[in-house]
Amino acid sequence: MINFLIGFFLATLIVALFTMRLYRLILWYSLNSLSLALLAITIGVNIDDNTMIISGFFTLVLKALLIPYILKRASLQFGLSRQIAPNIEVHHSIILIPALLVFTFYLAEPITNLISVNANYVAISISSLFLSLLLMIEHKNIAPKIIGFLAIENSLFLLGTTATNGMPMLIELGIFLDLLMAIVIINLLFKQEEELV
Amino acid sequence: MIYLLLLPAAIMLILSFWSVEKTRFVLPVTSLFILFPSISLFVLSKPYSIWGNYLVADDLSAYVMLVSSIVAIGVTLSVSTLSLHVEISNSAYSKFYRFFAIFWIGLTISILANDMGLYWIGLETATLSTVYMIKTNNTTMARREAWNYMIVGAIAISLVLFGIILIYASAKPILGEEAMKFSALLSSAKEIKSPFLFEIGFAITILGMFIKMGFFPMNLWLANVERASFYPIAALFSGILESAVIIGFFKFTKIAQLINPLHVFIFVFTYTILTIFIVSFLIYRSKDFMRLFSLSGVEHMALIALFWAAGGVFGALLHFGAHAFLKPALFLSTGILESKGKYKIAGALKGYSGIKGKIFYFLTALFLLSIISLPPSPMFFSELYGFSSMIQIAKENKHLLLMIGAIVLLLVLLSIIFYRFVEIYQSMKYEGVEEKRVVYGNEVLALLVFALSLAGLLTPWTFEFLRGIS
Numbered sequence: 001m002i003n004f005l006i007g008f009f010l011a012t013l014i015v016a017l018f019t020m021r022l023y024r025l026i027l028w029y030s031l032n033s034l035s036l037a038l039l040a041i042t043i044g045v046n047i048d049d050n051t052m053i054i055s056g057f058f059t060l061v062l063k064a065l066l067i068p069y070i071l072k073r074a075s076l077q078f079g080l081s082r083q084i085a086p087n088i089e090v091h092h093s094i095i096l097i098p099a100l101l102v103f104t105f106y107l108a109e110p111i112t113n114l115i116s117v118n119a120n121y122v123a124i125s126i127s128s129l130f131l132s133l134l135l136m137i138e139h140k141n142i143a144p145k146i147i148g149f150l151a152i153e154n155s156l157f158l159l160g161t162t163a164t165n166g167m168p169m170l171i172e173l174g175i176f177l178d179l180l181m182a183i184v185i186i187n188l189l190f191k192q193e194e195e196l197v
Numbered sequence: 198m199i200y201l202l203l204l205p206a207a208i209m210l211i212l213s214f215w216s217v218e219k220t221r222f223v224l225p226v227t228s229l230f231i232l233f234p235s236i237s238l239f240v241l242s243k244p245y246s247i248w249g250n251y252l253v254a255d256d257l258s259a260y261v262m263l264v265s266s267i268v269a270i271g272v273t274l275s276v277s278t279l280s281l282h283v284e285i286s287n288s289a290y291s292k293f294y295r296f297f298a299i300f301w302i303g304l305t306i307s308i309l310a311n312d313m314g315l316y317w318i319g320l321e322t323a324t325l326s327t328v329y330m331i332k333t334n335n336t337t338m339a340r341r342e343a344w345n346y347m348i349v350g351a352i353a354i355s356l357v358l359f360g361i362i363l364i365y366a367s368a369k370p371i372l373g374e375e376a377m378k379f380s381a382l383l384s385s386a387k388e389i390k391s392p393f394l395f396e397i398g399f400a401i402t403i404l405g406m407f408i409k410m411g412f413f414p415m416n417l418w419l420a421n422v423e424r425a426s427f428y429p430i431a432a433l434f435s436g437i438l439e440s441a442v443i444i445g446f447f448k449f450t451k452i453a454q455l456i457n458p459l460h461v462f463i464f465v466f467t468y469t470i471l472t473i474f475i476v477s478f479l480i481y482r483s484k485d486f487m488r489l490f491s492l493s494g495v496e497h498m499a500l501i502a503l504f505w506a507a508g509g510v511f512g513a514l515l516h517f518g519a520h521a522f523l524k525p526a527l528f529l530s531t532g533i534l535e536s537k538g539k540y541k542i543a544g545a546l547k548g549y550s551g552i553k554g555k556i557f558y559f560l561t562a563l564f565l566l567s568i569i570s571l572p573p574s575p576m577f578f579s580e581l582y583g584f585s586s587m588i589q590i591a592k593e594n595k596h597l598l599l600m601i602g603a604i605v606l607l608l609v610l611l612s613i614i615f616y617r618f619v620e621i622y623q624s625m626k627y628e629g630v631e632e633k634r635v636v637y638g639n640e641v642l643a644l645l646v647f648a649l650s651l652a653g654l655l656t657p658w659t660f661e662f663l664r665g666i667s
Contacts (some may be wrong), residue, residue, distance in 0.1 A: 047374065047567040114391040115366065116270070129359065142344055150349045156358050163366040168374050170251070171314030175358075181299075182351075185325050189343060 001042055006121055009035040009158065013131050013151060014097055018090060020022065022075055022082045022143055026068045029147050033063035036154050040161050052166040058176055059157065070183055076145060078190045086138040093138075097131065104130050121162035128155035146186055153179060198247045201234040202305050211296035217287040221277055224294050225639075228273035231301070232602075235259075235266040250378060253311040256666045258513065261308050261444045264521045267650050268436035269301065272281040274643040276429045276527045281637065282532055283427055289333040293430075297378075300326040300433070307441045312377050313361045316445055319358070323441055324350045324409075327434065331426045342425035349418050353408040357445075357628035360402025364449075367394035379448050383400045386455035396460060399453045403464070406442050407502075411495040412472040416479060420491040428532030431487060432525035435494045440521055443498065462590060465506035470603060477610040481617050486531040486542070489621070493568060494524050496614060497576075500583065507584025512666060514663045516579035518654050523568050523576075530561040533636050542621055544629020549636060557636040560644045562622070567651065570611075575654040 009032060010149045016028040040056030043049075074080070088096065104127040111126070112119040132155050136148030157175075209227050212220045238245065238259040245254045254262070276293065279285055280622035303322025310316035328350070331343040343462055368389050375381040389395050411419035423431035453461045476496045483489045497520040505513035534545045549558045567574035591600030653659060 051345065077568060111363070111397060114394045129355075136352070145348055149348065149355075152351070152355045156355060156362065159359065160362045160365075163362060164369055167314060167362070167365065168377055171312070171318070171377065174314065174318035178318055178325065181322065181325050185328050185347070188329055189347070 002039065002046075002121075005035050005042065006158075009154075010124055010128060010131075013128055013135075016147070016151070017086070017093060017097060017131060017135055017138070020083065020085050022080060022141075023072065025084065025144055025147055026071050026075075029150060030064050030068040031072075032151060032154055033059060033067075036158060036161075037064055039158070040166070043161060043165070047165060049166055051169045051172070052161065054169065055166065055172040055176075058172070062176055062179065063154065067179075070187065071143070071146070074184040074190050080143050080190075081141055084139055084141050084144050086144075087140060088138045093161055097134075100130055100134065101127050112178070112195055115163055117165070118162040122159060124195050125159035125162055128158060131155075133193050149182075150179075154195055159196065198234060198237070198241075198245075199252065199541070201237070202247070202309075203302055205230040206298040206301040206305075208650050209294055209301075211293045213295035213298065217290050220294075221290075225270075225273045225277050228270050231266045231269055232263075237261045238262055239594060244380075245296050247309055248385070250380070251312050251315055251503060251631050252306070252309040253380070254309055254574060256662070257447060257514075258309050258444065260518070260662070260666065262305070262518060264518050264650075265308065265437045265440050266306060267646065268432070268440075268521055268525050271529070271643040271646045272429045272432045272525055273297070274646070275432075275532070275640050277639055278637045279427060279429060279532075281635075282535075283334070285427065286335070289335065293330060293333050293427075296326040297433075298331045300330070300438075304437060304441050308444055311379050313364065313379065313382075313468065314377050316379075316448070316515075317354070317358050317361055320441055320445065321354050323438055324354055327430070327438060330430045330433070331422060333430070334425065334427050336425070339425040342422045345418065346422045349415065351407065353405045353415075353480065356405030356408065357402050358405075360400070360405060363398030363401065364395055365398075379452070379524065382452045383455070386452050389456065392456045396453065396470060399449060399461075400464060402449055403446065406446050407468060407472075409442050410439055410498045412468060412492075412499060416472065416475050416492070416495060419495065420479075420483075420488045423491040423528075424485070424487045428487075428535075431531075432528035434490070435495045435528060436521050436525035437497055439494070440517070443501060443517060446502060450506060454506075454508075459594065462506050465502055466603070469506075470505040470607065472496075472499045473607065473610050477613045480614050483617075484542075486534065486545075488527070489617075490527045490568075493614065494520070496611075497524070497568075500580070502596055504579070504583030504586060507587045507590045509583045510666060511660075511663050512579045512582030512584075512586055515575055515654060515660075518659075518663075519567070519575035519579060519651060522647045522651045522654070523564055525567060526560070526564045526644055526651075529640065529643055529647075530557070530564060533557065533634075533640055534561070541563075541629055543624050544631060546625040547629065547631040548634040550633070553636050553638060553641050554634070556641050557644065560641075560648055563627070563648065564644075565618060565622050565625075569615045573655065575651060578655075 012028050012032040016025055019025045037056050037060035040052050044052030044056055084182035096167040105123050108126040112123050115122050132148050135151055136145050139145055205227055212224055238254045243255050247254055275506050300323050303319045307319030328343055331339055331346055336342045365376050368382055371388050408415045423434055452459055473496055476492050480492045501513050501517050544559055570576040570580050585590055587600055591597045628664050
């Protein structure tokens with residue numbers, strides 16, 4: 001189950017890199033967050049860690065449901081462009097993404113050698129981090145860049161979950177709170193853009 | 198204590214929702230209350246637990262807190278006449294204070310945090326709140342830079358979190374959840390079973406912090422953001438936000454030095470020399486005050502990091518204090534010099550009459566000459582102590598000739614910066630035409646606060662206190 005979820009996490013991120021429509025991108029982000037939430041809940045149940053189960057539920061509500069809803073609402077309200085063609089052509093991405101995956105697995109090898117449990121998952125989370133950065137870089141529009149930033153946050157959450165078996169509850173909650181604040185700021189920035197127009 | 202620390206920010210947040218006409222002068226007064234808990238932190242015996250084992254004040258954090266409080270007071274004092282220099286709406290003015298309050302809460306948490314995660318949360322809160330502060334300037338450039346700041350800042354902060362997770366993963370097998378605590382890591386650093394993982398985490402964390410401070414290769418992003426913002430916001434960036442970043446650097450480095458001090462020094466040394474090399478030429482080519490001071494801020498933060506990594510704690514802290522007072526003072530002076538967006542470097546210091554004008558003229562000249570480390574500026578002494586600590590570390594590692602070469606290179610680069618600043622100062626004083634210019638009482642008062650604080654750094658008491666921080 002964990003293998004499936006982590007594979008699904010990576011797959012959603014890869015598909016997001018090829019997406020050319022904003023709502024589809026939001027959907028892929030939502031599915032990416034959903035797999036992350038289910039992963040945290042599953043690992044939490046397996047190792048009997050209530051903190052991880054709770055943070056999994058927070059992820060589910062906040063990242064898989066609330067943030068995609070807010071983003072979609074904001075895109076409707078502020079009339080954001082729904083065409084988000086990436087700067088990198090699809091046929092180049094097809095070569096670039098696997099190359100990046102191989103490179104990050106190679107890059108993460110010294111780290112994964114030091115981690116006794118879930119070593120491959122750590123490599124996948126580092127790969128996801130690079131793919132999220134690519135998502136930010138390959139788009140000119142601001143909305144996909146924001147989703148790239150949110151995907152980075154997901155990758156870091158995955159790293160925290162797999163490399164450390166979860167971080168302390170207070171820190172997890174603080175990170176969620178900061179993420180919410182980031183969404184509020186993003187909304188305010190969009191709002192002011194609209195006022196200026 | 199935690200209530201005392203956060204109360205002024207909470208009051209400011211509430212007042213910011215009221216009419217600006219009623220609160221224009223109340224808000225700066227509220228900021229004065231920031232100082233009292235910061236001073237009381239000095240009186241209490243340390244380490245003093247503010248909130249369990251999460252927020253703990255030690256000598257280092259008490260010092261950074263006090264410096265940041267003074268800067269905050271100086272900046273908020275000058276904000277009350279911001280509308281006389283730039284076009285700012287009442288709602289933007291309220292929003293500045295609203296986000297300043299959130300910024301202050303985040304900053305307090307990150308400075309006093311004894312927990313890596315909490316430190317990150319505070320830093321992220323402070324960073325996000327400044328994004329909106331940039332946007333109080335209603336221009337296309339400010340809008341673009343606010344987004345840029347959001348994106349680049351988010352990447353930098355994400356790198357910091359990435360590194361923290363790796364550090365936590367390296368120490369969790371021996372410390373459990375306590376591996377998040379700076380104090381626990383400090384006492385058990387040598388027992389960490391995978392020092393390589395810790396060092397990778399440390400390097401990524403520090404890389405994130407360096408990007409946030411505008412180090413190589415992101416030398417211009419902070420300068421662009423500060424150019425696009427109103428001058429008090431640029432002053433907050435350079436005087437306070439960078440303090441929150443650098444205290445994290447201090448804390449992480451202290452732990453990493455217990456594992457392998459030479460690795461830390463080589464990493465920081467290479468990075469900072471490269472940064473200063475590029476920044477010195479950028480300063481030489483800069484054509485406006487804001488970019489000039491912003492880039493000079495990057496240079497000084499690089500020097501602070503270098504001195505600290507070389508073991509020159511005293512030199513680094515003295516330099517940090519001096520920079521934290523001088524840079525906001527210079528940004529505030531710039532705001533006055535650039536009133537209504539019109540400015541020329543030639544003759545910029547001419548035309549200030551009356552007592553306020555003369556004090557402003559004197560203080561601006563003093564700050565300009567102090568930032569290039571002319572004695573008796575505290576920066577002159579901090580650089581002497583900093584360079585001597587670099588020599589000391591080279592002696593211990595038998596690389597004295599190499600270090601002397603590096604110091605000579607640094608001095609050459611610093612002399613380029615020195616030359617540019619003196620050239621600008623002379624142009625401001627002797628060239629151009631004289632025009633009548635205005636400076637307001639609160640602005641002079643703010644600059645006096647910075648000048649007195651700067652003088653305070655040179656007192657024997659301060660020297661003794663800074664020497665006591667290990």
